[in-house]
Amino acid sequence: MPCTVITGAFWGDEGKGKIISYLALKDQLDICVRTGSVNAAHTVWHQGKHHALHMVPAAFIYEKCHLLIGAGANIHISQFLKEVEETNVKNRIGIDHQASIIEEKHSTQDKTNTHLKGVVGTTGWGVGPAIADRVRRTAKLAKDIPELQPYLTDVTKEVNNAIDNGKKVLLEGVQGLMLSLFYGTYPYVTGRDTSASAICSEAGVGPTKVNDVLVVFKAYMTRVGGGPIPGELPKEEAKKRGWFEISATRRDRRSAPFNFKLAKKAVMINGATQAALTKLDILYPRCKGARNYDELSEETRQFITEIEKETGIPVVLMGTGPEALDIIDRRK
Ligand code: IMP
Ligand code: MG
Numbered sequence: 419m420p421c422t423v424i425t426g427a428f429w430g431d432e433g434k435g436k437i438i439s440y441l442a443l444k445d446q447l448d449i450c451v452r453t454g455s456v457n458a459a460h461t462v463w464h465q466g467k468h469h470a471l472h473m474v475p476a477a478f479i480y481e482k483c484h485l486l487i488g489a490g491a492n493i494h495i496s497q498f499l500k501e502v503e504e505t506n507v508k509n510r511i512g513i514d515h516q517a518s519i520i521e522e523k524h525s526t527q528d529k530t531n532t533h534l535k536g537v538v539g540t541t542g543w544g545v546g547p548a549i550a551d552r553v554r555r556t557a558k559l560a561k562d563i564p565e566l567q568p569y570l571t572d573v574t575k576e577v578n579n580a581i582d583n584g585k586k587v588l589l590e591g592v593q594g595l596m597l598s599l600f601y602g603t604y605p606y607v608t609g610r611d612t613s614a615s616a617i618c619s620e621a622g623v624g625p626t627k628v629n630d631v632l633v634v635f636k637a638y639m640t641r642v643g644g645g646p647i648p649g650e651l652p653k654e655e656a657k658k659r660g661w662f663e664i665s666a667t668r669r670d671r672r673s674a675p676f677n678f679k680l681a682k683k684a685v686m687i688n689g690a691t692q693a694a695l696t697k698l699d700i701l702y703p704r705c706k707g708a709r710n711y712d713e714l715s716e717e718t719r720q721f722i723t724e725i726e727k728e729t730g731i732p733v734v735l736m737g738t739g740p741e742a743l744d745i746i747d748r749r750k
Pocket of ligand 1: 457458538539540546593608642
C-alpha cells in the first residue's frame with residue numbers, strides 16, 4: 419500500500435480473489451480497480467457465501483471500498499449488470515468511458531473458430547475476438563451503451579487522485595503470467611498481456627505510482643485449456659493428492675507440482691516485491707485454518723523458505739482455507 423498491484427504467477431486460478439478479499443477487509447481498501455475481462459473468474463468466500471466474480475472487483479466484500487473497471491478492460495454487459503445486482507454494489511461501482519464491449523458475436527466466434535476453440539481451448543466468452551475488434555478500431559465502447567450510462571466515470575482520474583491523496587488502492591490483475599500474450603506459452607495464451615505492467619496500463623496508472631507488486635502463487639500449479647504445464651500429473655494422481663479441480667467453465671484443470679523456475683520468471687517479469695501463497699492447506703492438510711506462522715509444520719515452513727530463497731522475495735501471505743480470513747499474514 420498505498421498502491422499495490424496483484425498479479426498471478428501461473429495460468430490463473432492461483433486464488434487472487436481470496437487474497438484480494440482478505441486485503442479489502444484487513445487493510446480497508448479505498449479503491450479496487452479490476453482489469454482484464456469476463457474470461458477470468460475470481461472466487462471469494464465470505465461469511466459462508468460463495469461468489470464467482472467475472473466483472474465486479476473482488477474487494478466488494480468491504481462495503482466502503484469504491485470499485486472501478488479500467489479503460490483497458492472489456493465489459494460483458496449482461497454479466498456486469500447481473501453481478502452488480504447480486505453483490506448490491508450499484509452505488510459504488512464505476513466503469514471507464516473507454517472500456518470496450520464484448521458482444522454476442524464475439525462469443526460465437528470464440529466458440530466456433532477451430533483454432534481458438536479446438537487448439538487454444540479458450541473459455542468461449544469471446545474476449546479474444548472482442549480485443550481483435552478493438553485493435554481493428556471497430557469496437558463499441560462503454561460510453562456508447564445506454565445501460566452503462568449510470569456507471570460511466572473517468573477511472574484514470576479517480577484512481578490517480580486517490581493515489582496522490584494517499585488512499586489505499588489495489589489494482590486487480592486477472593489470469594496469470596503463463597497466460598500472457600507476450601510472456602506465456604504462446605499460442606496457448608489469452609488475448610492480452612497479464613503482467614503487472616499491463617495491469618497498470620489497463621487501469622491508467624503509471625509505473626512510478628506503484629509501491630508494491632504482490633505476485634500470487636498457488637502451492638501447486640493448474641491450467642485449463644490447451645498447452646503445456648511442466649511436470650503434469652496423471653488425473654488419477656492429481657485426484658489422490660487433492661489437486662484435481664474443475665474450472666468455473668466446468669472443465670478439468672490439469673495440475674503439476676510447484677515450479678521454482680516459473681516462479682522466478684513470474685517474479686522477474688512482474689517486478690514483484692512480495693508473494694502470496696495460496697492453498698497451502700491442500701498441500702499440507704495439517705495447516706488447515708492456521709492463522710499464525712508458528713502453527714505451520716517444519717516441512718511447510720521449509721517449502722516457504724525455499725520459495726523465498728529461490729525467488730528472492732518474501733512470502734507475506736499464506737492461504738490456509740477458502741474463507742477470506744483464512745490467512746497467515748506476515749506483513750510488517
Ligand atoms: P481466452 O482467454 O478465453 O481466450 O482463453 C485462452 C486460454 O486462457 C485458455 O486456455 C483458457 O482456458 C485460459 N484462461 C483464460 N482466462 C483464464 C482464467 O482466468 N483462468 C484460467 N484459465 C484462463
Ligand atoms: Mg479463476
